[in-house]
Amino acid sequence: MNDEAATVDPAPSTGSGTSVATVAVGADHAGIALKAELVEHLGARGIEVLDLGTHGSERVDYPDFGAAVGRAVAEGRAELGIAVCGSGLGICMAANKIAGIRAASVYDATSARLSRQHNDANVICLGERLTGPEVARDAVDAWLDAAFEGGRHVGRVAKLDALGGSTP
Ligand code: RB5
16 A cells, blocks of 8 residues: 555654653663663653652563553553663563554664654663663653654554554
């Protein structure tokens, strides 16, 4: 199907990051240090943080925290979400199981920016074992400061949402 032929309704856009008030964050035990860095960074940007844990080094299961971040966004308790595990992969798989969530594993500012501009990602996922804090902060900023481009991406994002997911 070409760009003009898409007929599905557009998904709600997350719009420009300048108006984001609350971001939900969550991590497993392998992501708590990077989560802490990002909580501080979000606070410095004047963004309210809904920290869903985990808060200690005890081993936990990443699906619980990815789903918690996804549910917080899907239920409107936060406009956007950030999930961190060792690789940024497993926790992203979990978040994407929740209906309405478009979670993207990102590695740098470019992947983070594109996840918002093209995919309207409402959750990004980072891997503490793969991405250092400075690059991670840049990625978060690029994502927050970008806006969904709409246009040819609208129908594709609507198709993503139409694939469904677990009710929050
Ligand atoms: C935990 O050891 C690790 O498997 C988890 O943080 C994540 O990388 C899974 O995708």
